[in-house]
Structure formats: C-alpha cells, structure tokens
Amino acid sequence: MPELPEVERFRQYFEGTALHQKVAQVEIADAKVVSCDPADLKAITEKHTFDKTERIGKYLFITTSAQKVLMIHFGMSGSLKYYRDDPPRFGRVIFHLDNGFHLAFDCPRKFGRIDVGDSVKDFQTKKKLSTDAYKMEWEEFDKNISGRTGMIKPLLLNQKITAGVGNWIADEILHQAQIHPEARANHLTKDDYQRIFQKMKDILHTAVSLEANYNEYPDNYFIHRRGWTELNLKECAQCDAEVTHMKVGGRATYICEGCQKK
DNA sequence: CTGTTTGTTTGCCG
DNA sequence: TCGGCAAACAAACA
Structure with a gap:
C-alpha cells in the first residue's frame, strides 16, 4: 500500500x-x-x-x-x-x-x-530524494524531468524526480492527463508536462485529504478500475472503453487505450 | 503449485 | 560518470 x-x-x-x-x-x-x-x-x-x-x-x-x-x-x-x-x-x-x-x-x-x-x-x-511531490513547485518538477529520455511512467516512479509517487498514482496521473505510460519523456510537450504536474498535485491532494482510503476516492478515478476497491469498475470513465493492463518498466500498469494514445 | 504484489537497490550495458 | 533497464529481494495471498 x-x-x-x-x-x-x-x-x-x-x-x-x-x-x-x-x-x-x-x-x-x-x-x-x-x-x-x-x-x-x-x-x-x-x-x-x-x-x-x-x-x-x-x-x-x-x-x-x-x-x-x-x-x-x-x-x-x-x-x-x-x-x-x-x-x-x-x-x-x-x-x-x-x-x-x-x-x-x-x-x-x-x-x-x-x-x-x-x-x-x-x-x-x-x-538523492527530490522535494516531496506533494509540496513540489512547478519549477523543480520541470527541472527534474527535463533532459530525460526514458518512458514517462518509470520517471514518475523515480524518487529522485517526484518523491512519493508510486505505482497506482503514476497510472492515475497519466490516465487523467491522457498520456501513454510508455511515451518517451523527450517526446512530450510543455503542455503535457503542465497537465501531468497539475494532475499529480490534484491527485495527491485528494488522496491525502481522504486519508488514503481508496474506497472514498471519486468514482471517476482510474484506481477503481484496478480491482482494488468496492466499486470494481471495468470501463474508463471518459470513453466507456474497457481498461487494459500491461507491464511497463516491470510494473503492473493499467491504461485506457482509447484515451491514452502513444 | 503458480502467479501476483501499492518499492528500492544493484549491477550491467552503452 | 550517467541514464536506462532488468533482475533481485521476501513472503503472503488467491
């Protein structure tokens, strides 16, 4: 957990x-x-x-x-x-x-x-931990991620870049920002990064204020498509397509193929 | 018995 | 020296 x-x-x-x-x-x-x-x-x-x-x-x-x-x-x-x-x-x-x-x-x-x-x-x-992701400012996020060429999801899991982000949160961020987890960091735009950063802050704020009680997260959160929560949904809240899972960087990764194009 | 797991470290390779 | 990557770590649970 x-x-x-x-x-x-x-x-x-x-x-x-x-x-x-x-x-x-x-x-x-x-x-x-x-x-x-x-x-x-x-x-x-x-x-x-x-x-x-x-x-x-x-x-x-x-x-x-x-x-x-x-x-x-x-x-x-x-x-x-x-x-x-x-x-x-x-x-x-x-x-x-x-x-x-x-x-x-x-x-x-x-x-x-x-x-x-x-x-x-x-x-x-x-x-070599970064500033805590919950308190991080855009300028540091931008600095930490710039120049990277790897896949975006493993980078978000890197504690030197965004300390505190873990597996489900990385998936949640990328789904809400509509970015594929295997997208290369150097192929994303400034706008993509601003969306990722905003979603990261938003999701962390929501999760902390709900004391990490997954069942209380908003129904449209992607976490309810992982089979962990009472809702146990299968379809993406945006487009209704069934979510799929794969391995990215050796970690279980859930995505909506409709919303998260490479 | 098999497969899976919310994380980090280590070592190899280029 | 650095980034990317895969394996290793350990044990419970379905």
Whole structure:
C-alpha cells in the first residue's frame, strides 16, 4: 500500500499515538528490516522520547530526544500499529513504551526498512530524494524531468524526480492527463508536462485529504478500475472503453487505450 | 503449485 | 560518470 498518501496517514497516526512518549525498550523481532547497527537503534530510542515527525515522499522520519533521526520506509506492505494488548501478526520491530503501550512496525513482506541517521537532510542527500511531490513547485518538477529520455511512467516512479509517487498514482496521473505510460519523456510537450504536474498535485491532494482510503476516492478515478476497491469498475470513465493492463518498466500498469494514445 | 504484489537497490550495458 | 533497464529481494495471498 504505502505510497505518499498512506505514509502521510502513518505520520499523522504516529503524531496521535506515540509522539512525546518515552521508549522503555526496542524489540527487534526480525533484524532483516533494520539497516543500521541494532545498537545504534537502541541508543537513539531507548530512554528517549519521540519528539518530531517529518515525511519526504514515502519516508517517515522521527527525531528523538537523542537529537538523532529514526527513518521508517514501509516497502510494499508495512504499516504502524499502536496497541496495548493486541499485537499485529508481523511486528518486526516493536517499541515498548513507558506508558504501557507498544508501537509496532508491522511488515509482512519484509520489504520495509528502519534506519537511523544524524538528520533528515542527510537522508535526503544520501537517497538523492527530490522535494516531496506533494509540496513540489512547478519549477523543480520541470527541472527534474527535463533532459530525460526514458518512458514517462518509470520517471514518475523515480524518487529522485517526484518523491512519493508510486505505482497506482503514476497510472492515475497519466490516465487523467491522457498520456501513454510508455511515451518517451523527450517526446512530450510543455503542455503535457503542465497537465501531468497539475494532475499529480490534484491527485495527491485528494488522496491525502481522504486519508488514503481508496474506497472514498471519486468514482471517476482510474484506481477503481484496478480491482482494488468496492466499486470494481471495468470501463474508463471518459470513453466507456474497457481498461487494459500491461507491464511497463516491470510494473503492473493499467491504461485506457482509447484515451491514452502513444 | 503458480502467479501476483501499492518499492528500492544493484549491477550491467552503452 | 550517467541514464536506462532488468533482475533481485521476501513472503503472503488467491
């Protein structure tokens, strides 16, 4: 699940639960998801409080009272769960809190990662992440995409270009902007890019304000043609043609062949 | 058993 | 050195 809107929801969830709480102990149930030295993870959290949250793209950052930063990336299936008595099935790292509650990093497929660092800026530099797509200005988008020759969809998925855009959002943007996912970036016009940028902002805004609850997205959203939502539609909202799917850059890609010509 | 998966990293190639 | 590309990673679920 976790693309930008979900990670923003997790950030808000963290703010409403574990923020300002003190960590008694960190339990590393599966070291696979911990990128750093476990001793460093303990050092910056145990006997410390969670003081501040930030998010860039799909990365969540928590500054602790040790003045260091905890980074959480959710991979394909990660989430957070705050609980007292009912632990999630796949809690890989669990922060046991002084207040008797626990915050688990629940990650069934183990693609998620937890890491520690000196600052958010350091992480952003190290990962070469762009500005968060939700906050990005046109000028940066234009700069990041210009000169590229690859297919447009994989470029939108590139976190150095538009941090936070994931697979369904890229499909949603390209469908609403009526552009084929395999279109070469250098063959698109300024007008195409302005449409892509506008749709990106619009979709992210909608998804974040609906707290990434897919079922509540507008009926004409292409996401309802992926078989993920209760609506489970098959036809394009624009032209009524049946949507098709293919692989682009190795990723499942849904398009309307009528609306998205190469 | 087979195929699929909302993400990122790595290594090869030009 | 850089961009493009495909494979690898891991495990649950249908």
